[in-house]
Amino acid sequence: MPDKKIMLKAKNKRIIFNEEIFILFIIAIFTILYFIQILELSRRSRLLPVIITVIVSGLILIRIWKSINIVKNKPHPQSSENVSINQKEKVEKKDIHKITKIFFPLISILILAFAITYIGTYIAVPIFIILSMRYYGVKNWWNMIIISAITTLFLYLLFGKWLMTPLPSGIFLTN
Numbered sequence: 001m002p003d004k005k006i007m008l009k010a011k012n013k014r015i016i017f018n019e020e021i022f023i024l025f026i027i028a029i030f031t032i033l034y035f036i037q038i039l040e041l042s043r044r045s046r047l048l049p050v051i052i053t054v055i056v057s058g059l060i061l062i063r064i065w066k067s068i069n070i071v072k073n074k075p076h077p078q079s080s081e082n083v084s085i086n087q088k089e090k091v092e093k094k095d096i097h098k099i100t101k102i103f104f105p106l107i108s109i110l111i112l113a114f115a116i117t118y119i120g121t122y123i124a125v126p127i128f129i130i131l132s133m134r135y136y137g138v139k140n141w142w143n144m145i146i147i148s149a150i151t152t153l154f155l156y157l158l159f160g161k162w163l164m165t166p167l168p169s170g171i172f173l174t175n
Contacts (some may be wrong), residue, residue: 021064026106028060108132120170126152 031053038049108128115124126148133144159165
């Protein structure tokens with residue numbers, strides 16, 4: 001399956017990059033936030049996390065650099081006067097679809113972060129998984145329910161039982 005590419009136009013150049021660049025920027029932001037948290041540790045205990053953070057940041061920058069292509073513009077064979085209104089509307093709809101496809105993961109993850117705080121992990125995560133799968137075109141409700149239940153069960157067993165780390169329970173599951 002070929003990589004989906006997004007194009008930005010400048011004066012005489014086009015900047016083309018893969019859709020994965022947005023995911024890389026999100027990971028880079030989380031890496032920076034993690035690095036800020038590491039600085040609060042004592043000098044001896046932050047050595048390994050700092051090394052890992054620097055390596056991850058370097059790999060992210062390399063991947064971002066490789067996913068950007070700059071190409072000089074070539075004159076378009078069809079002038080804008082010859083393009084019909086219907087074709088312009090189709091292009092606008094495609095642009096809106098690209099924008100929603102790019103920003104949906106970012107916005108949904110931010111909403112998930114707030115939802116986990118208020119309604120709890122074990123309620124917010126299944127809702128997030130079901131809505132995300134529905135957005136990306138999964139039509140079988142049983143698959144969505146089973147996958148969200150298995151993922152929530154995995155989170156419960158991993159963090160609640162094995163690691164004994166409490167996850168946010170929100171207002172519904174408080175003791």
